[in-house]
Amino acid sequence: MALTLDDVHRIAHLARIEIDAAAAREVHVKLEAIFAMINTLQAVDTTGIEPMSHAQDVMLPLREDVVTAADQRELFQSVAPAVEDGLYLVPRVVE
Amino acid sequence: MTGIVTGTLAQVAAALRAKQLSSVELTRAVLARVDAAQGALNAFVTVDAEGALAQARAADAALAKGNAPPLTGVPIAHKDVIMTAGLKTTCGSRMLSNFTAPYDAFVVEGLRKAGTVLIGKTNMDEFAMGSSNETSYFGAVKNPWNTEYVPGGSSGGSAAAVSARLVPGATGTDTGGSIRQPASLTGICGLKPTYGVCSRYGLIAFASSLDTPGMFARTAEDCGLMLNAMAGHDARDSTSLDRAGEDYTRELPGSLKGLRIGLPAEYFGSGIDSDVAAAIDAALAEFRRLGATTVDIALPNVNLSVPVYYVIAPAEASSNLSRFDGVRYGHRAEKYTDLMDMYKKSRAEGFGAEVKRRILVGTYVLSHGYYDAYYLKAQQVRRLIAGDFQRAYEKCDVIMGPTAPSPAFKIGAKTDDPVQMYLNDIFTIAGNLTGAPAMSIPCGFDKCGLPIGLQVQGNYFSEAKLLNVAHQYQQVTDWHKRAPTLAGNAGSLPPEGAK
Amino acid sequence: MAAWEVVIGLETHAQLSTAAKIFSGASTAFGAAPNTQAAAVDIALPGVLPVLNRGAVERAIRFGLAVGATINRRSVFARKNYFYPDLPKGYQISQYEIPVVSGGGVDIVSPTRGPIRIALTRAHLEEDAGKSLHEDFHGMTGIDLNRAGTPLLEIVTEPDMRSSDEAVAYAKQLHALVQWVDICDGNMQEGSFRCDANVSVRREGAPLGTRCEIKNLNSFRFMQEAIEFEVRRQIALIEDGGRVVQETRLYDPDMHETRSMRSKEDAQDYRYFPDPDLPPLVIAEDWIARVRSGMPELPEALRERFAEQYLLYPEGCAALTANRATAEYFAQTMKELAGIPGVPYASQGHDATNGKSVANWVINEIGALLNNHQTDIAHSPISPRQLAQLIAHTDRFKGTVSHKSAKDVLTAMWAGEAKGDNAADAIIAARGLAQISDSGAIGKIVDDVIAANAAIVAEVKAGKEKAFNSLVGKVMAASKGKANPAQVNAILKSKLT
Secondary structure, eight states: OOOOHHHHHHHHHHTTOOOOHHHHHHHHHHHHHHHHHHGGGGGSOOTTOOOOOSSSOOOOOEEOSOOOOOOOHHHHHTTOSOEETTEEEEEOOOO | OHHHHTOOHHHHHHHHHTTSSOHHHHHHHHHHHHHHHHHHHOOEEEEOHHHHHHHHHHHHHHHHHSOOOTTTTOEEEEETTBOOTTSBOOTTSGGGTTOBOSSOOHHHHHHHHTTOEEEEEEOOSGGGOOSSSOOOTTOOOOBTTBTTBOOOSSSHHHHHHHHTTSSSEEEEEESSSTTHHHHHHHTSEEEEOOTTTSOOTTBOOSSTTTOEEEEEESSHHHHHHHHHHHOOOOTTOTTOOOOOOOOTTTTTTOOOTTOEEEEEGGGSSTTSOHHHHHHHHHHHHHHHHTTOEEEEEOOTTGGGHHHHHHHHHHHHHHHHGGGOSSSSSSOOOSOOSSHHHHHHHHHHHHSOHHHHHHHHHHHHHHSTTTTIIIIIHHHHHHHHHHHHHHHHTTTOSEEEEESSSSSOOBTTSSTTOHHHHHGGGTTTHHHHHHOOOEEEEEEEEOTTSOEEEEEEEESTTOHHHHHHHHHHHHHHOOGGGOOOOOTTOTTOOOOTTOO | OOOEEEEEEEEEEEEOOOSBOSSSSOBOOTTOOTTSSOOHHHHTOTTOOOOEEHHHHHHHHHHHHHTTOEEOSEEOEEEEEOOOTTOTTSEEEEEOSSOSEEOOEEEEEETTTEEEEEEEEEEEEEEOOOEEEEEEETTEEEEEOSSTTOEEEEEEEOSOBOSHHHHHHHHHHHHHHHHHTTSOOOOTTTTSEEEEEEEEEEETTSOOOOOEEEEEEOSHHHHHHHHHHHHHHHHHHHHTTOOOOOOEEEEETTTTEEEEOOOSSSSOOOOOEEOTTSOOEEOOHHHHHHHHHTOOOOHHHHHHHHHHHHOOOHHHHHHHTSSHHHHHHHHHHHHHHHTSTTOTTOSGGGHHHHHHHHHHIIIIIIHHHHHHTTOOGGGOSSOHHHHHHHHHTSTTTTOOSOHHHHHHHHHHHHTTSSOSTTHHHHHHHHHTOOOBOOHHHHHHHHHHHHHHOHHHHHHHHTTOHHHHHHHHHHHHHHTTTOBOHHHHHHHHHHHHO
């Protein structure tokens, strides 16, 4: 499970973070150290152990099917980088 | 008045009720102190003088009427990861450096209802990722005990503000130790309640299954007063627990006779600074004098906490931080060629190095082919660790040990080696993995005059007990009363009474 | 060489008809101004958290029961991570390893294989994304998040279909079913019901071929055309020595072809993991029992009952159960008819034969009016009670009006010529449409006509049928068309023999 430089570029792409060759090399070194630490988990025997995703065994609470949210477009769009006619603007998306 | 300005929450609240001073007077004095200390400590990102004074005026009106809520007029600060309507909420990041919060977090609502006055937002490690408050876009926070040293992180600003007696209480969040560790390094109390007791609504999410709102104050009683205002069920958070209300200060006066203190072998190993070890031993001796007994316990899997955490937390964070894409809020790059470029540049520019590293780690451990080996594996080991603690609580009531393996380190000392930095949290992380409550209380100083913290952990929902334990200790010791001297205190002498 | 076989699986996204979104309290109503129905959760503001809408779960349970599936007592929400501007969190909350519904099936009639059951793999809950508007905003795209967070039920079939006909038959059946059990309004123009088709080909007996996914088929016609094109494309490709590449394609209805989508995905790694903000969904037995007891009779059961109880022919049953509103209208009309006092044969003891009569009126007459006025039976201005009263006047029952007159009355009722429960009575009276049904009165007119047409009578007695009809005509004319023709026939006949 050694992390390669290619891996670094691939996951940076998946995470949508621009990374140039120099930065990738630097991050690679640091990530190798982190993964060396994480890989100590591989030695642990976890046969038959149920994964723990929540601190306690709680059930999902449900909410009544009622409209409760008012129109707050003005407030929410006051922090937006680019809006027009109530729409958020992004560079052209080609399908 | 000076005495009251640096009083505890309880003292300040009482003084205001007794009209020894007005909330406006107090707030003005607090704002002046905050301003004076900002250059040296950099504890605050935003100070809202106008808003604070308006709240103080309202507080005075409420106090005049009588029957005002318990913390009316008490000045506090919120960690900048928590949404405060109308104020910038930056998460210590360039990504949100100009973001004004459109709503209040649940814990902010609670503290407002209790009558507190919001002085400002405190500095923090970027997106709550760090143990030294050196990764903030707004610069490092300094330890009030020695400004060449870190205050701990990620809630370094809140810790510094309370430690320097700028405000009597401040909120924080604890995902891997981000309240307890800075509390330990700055000589104050920091409490992380049971996961789900305080709603996460309004907390900018780092690791959703671990993030826990909590508080800093100088006494156990103060922590209890703040927790009373912050706890409660919130329908807007599906992980918020629906339980009967509690007064967390109700057990403070109880005797500690018969208290069984568990001491895990794993917390007393060779990696601990000798001054820390000595201070913990001295604290345990005090507890024995108070009638408690100690019992050896084993937490055989607890050393796996750090690798487990550094799989789960980055994984959840990598997903939680995907919403920061420059589309609807936050930093958007100025120059880009297309959508992909906009995403990549905005995120590369908006996030600092540590945040980017953790996003990459998290993305990798969730990615195709690695999920079972990393994420699933870590969740399984998490259950093993939780099991260790449940078995331990059959033999003891609370578990104690050092909060951190060493006192504060110099700014810049560990920034090159992320793994070294991560090991600061070795004793605190398990509390987040299990979700059980834990607090750090001051219990001494090292040879250089830097504070040392004792961690007290309890089983789920035992906050009142933890506060009782801390409170009784604080009746027979005065570590929690020691205050740093601020002006030019590089290399200051150890405080009176320290070894 | 073995023949080519087509293998098709369908994935359908049905928007659930809740009032509010799946994880936020914003409205799901269609057509609002951009971003006015997007709560903080839907905008993915920092610090907000999802809270599940009970109505979405209830509808998933209803669907599961309707298709005979297993309702999983414990299911888990998972994050599907990818970046796209209409996906504000950078992940979609969906269900991955443990969906809320598993298994089940939908019965269809295949034109080639007859009645078959299309097996369902699963159905799970997830949230819809927002919309991208590509009209030019100076080279930018506009994002509207009103749709983001609308609850979806994703329904996945096994690859059981073998032709575009079968795929369309399944899609139509599913479309009717989700409306029948009131979980989805089925409005395909508004995007409430969207299908993706997974298509592959293989030689009979060979293992499964590589499949392509054709996305966003929002009409049955396009589905048919797209699948047929894709099949031809894949076969031609293989026969030319090429290999089918697994990819996502879109159907272009103007060019009538499928095209590879410019990758918004390119081998996406969704990094699914259980959403830490949402503990597991636990569905208790008594909830399922409550939903089950509140379910309407399903179309198949209803068709069988109509056929048995009313002796209706299959096409009639199918037409009456095309949707619940029609079935209920028919049932109500039958009930009203049985309740009209003193009408011969109208009581429930005669269900079997009355059913045919009422079915005819509902399917053909009301049906034609609905068609002409471009409306549905829920909006019919004629109520079952009014219709029943009119039907009671027809030949089979009271015989007050001829069939043709009755149709005229119906049209008049639609136009609102008279209102209220007794509209039929009122119009018949006002227009003087009542037939003469009294045998005595008719007898008298017949006697008069016989007396005045001796020559024609003689021809009748000589066996000439045409002559008989002409006498009938004269009786009708003499009565100004009001004599009940059946009675005229009978009485004339009896008086001439």
